[in-house]
Amino acid sequence: MGMTRTHWASITAVVLALLFAGGATLATAGDGGSSGPAAPTAESADAGFARDMSVHHQQAVEMSFVVRDRTDDEEVRRLAYDIANTQANQRGMMLGWLDLWGLPKVAPDAEPMAWMASGGGDGKDPHAGHSMAKAGEGSLMPGMATAEQLARLGRLSGERAEIEYLQLMIVHHNGGVDMAEGCVRLCTVGPERELARGMVDAQRSEVELMVDLLKKRGAQVRT
Known part of the structure; x- marks a missing residue:
């Protein structure tokens, strides 16, 4: 079953509590305290995930408003x-973390997903580069729809729009799950890892729901 708005409200409250807890810890480090951890660098998995997933989420928001x-x-x-x-909401949290860390929200010189392809810097992660290889032609990150696909969605209506949206969003969610799993492995900030872990669970649940909705319409998952 899909997550209801009430479920999401509860999850958001928990994540916000984690956010403020993490923020307090990083703020202490930023004030020069010797006991707190240092804020992530611009090249870290923490910053890369926050930047890339913010872009990824924004497209999901746009597609969802289109189909509505x-x-x-x-x-x-x-x-x-x-x-x-x-x-x-999650995008706002991630952009807020970047502000908290004093890092840019956009890194023009950084390749999308470079944080994940690096495998955390040791070159031994068997999953390194996995999501980059799955990025579709004409897209920047795994699962993201191309401009042509977005334009087609905007031209459809009724059941045809529903099917197109569900097919695109399943691919989008699966790509997002790969990215979030990368953060769970590589990110060092606890609240961010917990947010990523929640994304994995929630988006997998939504994929199951969307597959069922496609079946009801006599359509298949797009590969």
């Missing part, structure tokens, strides 16, 4: 609302 205007199906509209609301 293209269908009257309440089940799909509710799913789209939950995805847009949750991912917009």
